[in-house]
Amino acid sequence: MSGSTAASLPASQPRYVLVAQALIQDIENGRYAVGGLLPPELELCAQFSVSRHTMREAIRKLQEQGLIVRRRGVGTRVKAARPASRYVLSAATISDLLPYVKDTRLVTSKATAIIADAALSTRIGCKHSQRWLRVSGFRFAGTGKLPMALTEIYINPAFSGIQWLIGTLKVPVYTLIEQQFGERVVEVRQEIRAAKIAAKDAKRLSVETGTAGLVITRHYLGSNGRVLEITVNLHPADRFSYLSSLRLHVPATPLE
Amino acid sequence: MSGSTAASLPASQPRYVLVAQALIQDIENGRYAVGGLLPPELELCAQFSVSRHTMREAIRKLQEQGLIVRRRGVGTRVKAARPASRYVLSAATISDLLPYVKDTRLVTSKATAIIADAALSTRIGCKHSQRWLRVSGFRFAGTGKLPMALTEIYINPAFSGIQWLIGTLKVPVYTLIEQQFGERVVEVRQEIRAAKIAAKDAKRLSVETGTAGLVITRHYLGSNGRVLEITVNLHPADRFSYLSSLRLHVPATPLE
DNA sequence: CGCTATTTGTGCGTATGTATC
DNA sequence: GGATACATACGCACAAATAGC
Numbered sequence: 109m110s111g112s113t114a115a116s117l118p119a120s121q122p123r124y125v126l127v128a129q130a131l132i133q134d135i136e137n138g139r140y141a142v143g144g145l146l147p148p149e150l151e152l153c154a155q156f157s158v159s160r161h162t163m164r165e166a167i168r169k170l171q172e173q174g175l176i177v178r179r180r181g182v183g184t185r186v187k188a189a190r191p192a193s194r195y196v197l198s199a200a201t202i203s204d205l206l207p208y209v210k211d212t213r214l215v216t217s218k219a220t221a222i223i224a225d226a227a228l229s230t231r232i233g234c235k236h237s238q239r240w241l242r243v244s245g246f247r248f249a250g251t252g253k254l255p256m257a258l259t260e261i262y263i264n265p266a267f268s269g270i271q272w273l274i275g276t277l278k279v280p281v282y283t284l285i286e287q288q289f290g291e292r293v294v295e296v297r298q299e300i301r302a303a304k305i306a307a308k309d310a311k312r313l314s315v316e317t318g319t320a321g322l323v324i325t326r327h328y329l330g331s332n333g334r335v336l337e338i339t340v341n342l343h344p345a346d347r348f349s350y351l352s353s354l355r356l357h358v359p360a361t362p363l364e
Numbered sequence: 365m366s367g368s369t370a371a372s373l374p375a376s377q378p379r380y381v382l383v384a385q386a387l388i389q390d391i392e393n394g395r396y397a398v399g400g401l402l403p404p405e406l407e408l409c410a411q412f413s414v415s416r417h418t419m420r421e422a423i424r425k426l427q428e429q430g431l432i433v434r435r436r437g438v439g440t441r442v443k444a445a446r447p448a449s450r451y452v453l454s455a456a457t458i459s460d461l462l463p464y465v466k467d468t469r470l471v472t473s474k475a476t477a478i479i480a481d482a483a484l485s486t487r488i489g490c491k492h493s494q495r496w497l498r499v500s501g502f503r504f505a506g507t508g509k510l511p512m513a514l515t516e517i518y519i520n521p522a523f524s525g526i527q528w529l530i531g532t533l534k535v536p537v538y539t540l541i542e543q544q545f546g547e548r549v550v551e552v553r554q555e556i557r558a559a560k561i562a563a564k565d566a567k568r569l570s571v572e573t574g575t576a577g578l579v580i581t582r583h584y585l586g587s588n589g590r591v592l593e594i595t596v597n598l599h600p601a602d603r604f605s606y607l608s609s610l611r612l613h614v615p616a617t618p619l620e
Numbered sequence: 621c622g623c624t625a626t627t628t629g630t631g632c633g634t635a636t637g638t639a640t641c
Numbered sequence: 642g643g644a645t646a647c648a649t650a651c652g653c654a655c656a657a658a659t660a661g662c
Contacts, residue, residue, distance in 0.1 A: 120525065122630060125546040148646055159632045164647090169546060180647035181640030191548075301605035302558040302578040320576035320601075322558040345576075349557035378649060404627055415651050420628090436628040437659030 127156050127166035135175065136189050146176065146184040214259060214277040216245035221268065232262060232325060232338050233299075239265045240338075243273060243281075246312075247341070256347045258309055262338040267291075282328050285336055293336060295329040300350060305342065313344055320345040380421035383412050387426060391445050402432065402440040433589045443589070470515060470533040472501035477524065488518060488581060488594050489555075495521045496594075499529060499537075502568075503597070512603045514565055518594040523547075538584050541592055549592060551585040556606060561598065569600055576601040 131152075134140050146152070146167075153163045167184065170176045173191040178184045222228075224238045234240075240262040246255035263270065267285050282293045305313065305321040322343040328336045387408075390396050402408070402423075409419045423440065426432045429447040434440045478484075480494045490496075496518040502511035519526065523541050538549045561569065561577040578599040584592045 121545065128546055162631060178647065180638065183646065299605050299607050300556055302576040302601035304576045318574065320558040320560045345558035349555050351555050354552040418650060434628065436657065439627060
């Protein structure tokens with residue numbers, strides 16, 4: 109009998125946790141095969157010398173991790189030897205995922221048609237000699253006077269006829285694209301890194317040269333994988349931090 | 365037993381489900397305020413005329429949806445009126461979302477029991493005078509010789525008996541906790557910001573003082589919202605960047 | 621500071637309902 | 642129908658954490 113170790117320990121941990129661990133161990137060891145059935149509750153109760161209540165609590169632990177599937181009248185089937193956990197960014201809208209689009213305003217001055225040279229294409233990760241509509245500006249939080257970021261936006265020239273781009277923007281540019289061209293953002297790829305703020309940018313942000321800054325580069329992709337826009341944001345270290353919350357997504361409990 | 369109420373009800377739904385729905389309704393209606401406490405279990409048992417077992421099953425339903433947080437000796441606090449939305453999400457495994465856990469190794473030397481002073485508690489975002497088991501070390505990528513990060517880990521003292529913590533770690537500490545204590549990470553909150561690397565840390569990382577660095581602070585939460593572990597990673601700017609891809613996903617409406 | 625009351629956590633026993641084979 | 646197995650539900654007792662006196 110292998111399960112005896114768990115039950116005999118007076119153990120700092122609750123009994124049902126020990127039993128659960130023993131069961132998981134037994135599954136990993138192959139004593140209970142994936143796809144096979146676990147012994148019935150009462151039999152397990154006897155093996156581990158615990159009450160049915162405690163055993164069910166232990167089994168529930170396995171269930172929470174998606175290791176087993178239970179069906180009344182049938183039994184408890186082993187589904188996997190290891191939890192297949194999926195963590196997700198929980199958010200209601202895309203702007204919750206990209207923290208600072210909300211309650212901020214972007215002030216832009218002019219848009220310029222450009223062609224990416226070698227330096228730019230490596231910096232923003234696009235093909236060489238790619239055409240873009242370039243807009244730059246400052247992003248302000250709430251009623252703040254100091255900008256929270258220096259922003260560059262590279263818009264796919266397919267949308268060069270875009271309206272309301274210059275001035276004070278309270279909605280993201282991709283929203284303008286969606287509204288005016290019906291093209292929806294399906295994927296956002298972002299890179300976050302640290303960098304020293306160069307003299308020119310430092311001056312515009314009113315910080316000292318050499319200060320640390322956070323650089324966030326985002327590619328917004330449409331439904332067919334086309335890059336709709338690229339944004340580059342440079343944040344002074346003390347004016348911004350990037351927060352996110354990843355939640356474990358558990359597939360809904362099996363309905364009968 | 366005399367014919368119990370449970371037996372007399374043909375019950376379209378189990379009793380604990382009905383009770384859970386009623387409780388959720390009461391929260392939505394504002395009878396129980398968000399941030400406030402629910403009545404104690406026994407009181408609710410009396411109100412609904414159910415056993416404590418049934419009531420706990422009902423309460424567990426609310427807990428699974430993240431609507432409440434329970435603390436022994438305190439009570440059941442209402443956290444939200446609606447389950448956290450799973451509307452827009454980026455699906456990925458945890459090691460995809462937390463890029464560097466894979467293919468890296470963490471080298472630790474010793475663990476120390478500490479109590480958070482004012483400075484530390486604000487730095488890592490915990491309560492003052494909170495106890496922690498502190499471990500620090502270096503994280504290396506692949507076969508690299510230079511560390512990609514300076515890492516500090518603060519472990520909930522409930523897990524101070526944790527094994528295999530010192531040396532070269534190829535799995536995350538939360539995996540150790542999960543394996544050894546059966547406590548699962550349900551949510552990860554992370555903050556990313558930029559900072560200048562201080563002299564002491566610069567030396568240990570073999571970079572020049574004043575270089576820009578990326579600081580990633582993560583709180584790993586268990587099923588009851590308890591903080592299992594906090595990690596602080598300091599990355600030299602040129603040795604690390606944080607990549608992520610957020611996909612738009614439309615889930616099937618749960619509506620159990 | 622220790623004590624007590626409160627509240628949730630853990631654990632046991634038992635009985636009955638219901639789906640599956 | 643009968644046997645099996647999980648699901649639901651009642652009861653009780655004590656442990657552990659917390660808050661307040």
